[in-house]
Amino acid sequence: MLDENVRMVVFSSAALFAFVTLFIIYFVVLYRNRQLKNKQEQEELHANFRQELLKTQLEVQEQTLNYISTEIHDNITQVLSFVKLTLGNIAGGIEEEKKGKVLETRELVAQSITDLRDLSKSLSFEHIASQGLIRTIENEVERIDKSGLIKVSLAQEGNSYSLGEQRELVLFRIFQESLNNTLKHARAAHLKIMLQYHTDLFILTLEDDGSGFSAETLENKSGSGLRNIENRAALIGGTATINSSPGKGCNIKVVLNPLKQQPY
């Protein structure tokens, strides 16, 4: 009788402890899953927020650039055109000795007008949209070539197709950012630009032979346009890969699936 009672106590208590313990283990597993799910949701929200923020920044930037472009085109170049015209008129009525200097000044003003018009075009969203990505990049390459700062070569592979106005604009801004970095920091002699159009893949590659930078700079990406390049590529559903090492130049590759529609 006593043994039976002891067995009964041990069995009941063991069963109860086992039940409560199983419940606690189940709860811990469930809680862990909830934590992971929550973390994932928070990361998604954070990513969406960053994307929205970036979009807004780009929109504001585009508006500002458009405004500057319009101002250059409608105001500054108009004034300079008037100055050029006036200088032409003055040159007609003065002695030969001074005429040469006036005409030289008139040429400089004419050059400034052309440069400003090119700059205005590269800033204007409407111009980029109407010209298309390749033509706009070609214009920019011509402009840089003329400046003599760096030797730029442009190559195209495959038949070009439209990537959509927004995506082409963002790609052009990435191109401008990379170009600016090369001109400002790389001390490069050559810059190679390659546009590859495949059926389901578009690749934009920029490669310079400049001083390059360390992996540390690449990881930090602070204070440079490198993070901007990656963020902008992500915004249009692409990926940007930046490779560089000291003394070995820099290679920036933007890969995009033209068939994948990324809401912008």
Place this chain on the structure above:
Amino acid sequence: MTIQEAVNFSLLIIVFGIGVVCYSKLTTPFKLLALTVPITILLDLCSKISAHLYKTNALVLHLECLVLYVFYSCIYYYLFQSKTMKKIVLISTIAIVGFAFVNGIFLQPAYKAFPSFLYMVTNTMLVAFSLLLFKQMLLYPIKIMITSQGIFWYNTSILFFSTTMFLNLGLTNYYAQLKFDEGIYYFWYGSYYILNILTGIALLNNYKEKKSEYA
């Protein structure tokens, strides 16, 4: 003093020590939890003295059951986020205090009868609160690992203790009829050991959580 009592008393002293050391860094509900330990020690001593002097400790058990329930429900009051749950805890506490008096005077006189009704009611409420707090934890998970959360250990201790209390009471009655009530004491003490150990872990974890907030 039996070995079981000595172990239980030692555990209470250790948890009391943890409570004293960590007290200033604990959050309000865990400060209350730390206070339950010296109160339990005091009431246990009173229980022994009462049993020795008057051959019954029923009055102390009535008091202990009520006081600890009030403390535990206050802790739940602070731990629940929903205003409705806070109200339920508050109303149920007032109702149970009322019931404790009615029970102690009319149903199971406090000077002679063991307060089994009060134990049943309070432990039912604590199991319900414990399950509801687990539900709240699932609805609003935080980043800290669950085993490092004081709230988890506190709630686990209450769930373990309150569920085993039903079995304790049922088996005690059953074995009392069979004149075999020694075996069940191990089970009673087992429940108390778990409660004390988990309370200590809860206090330590809450202390660490609070400390890391300032880090």
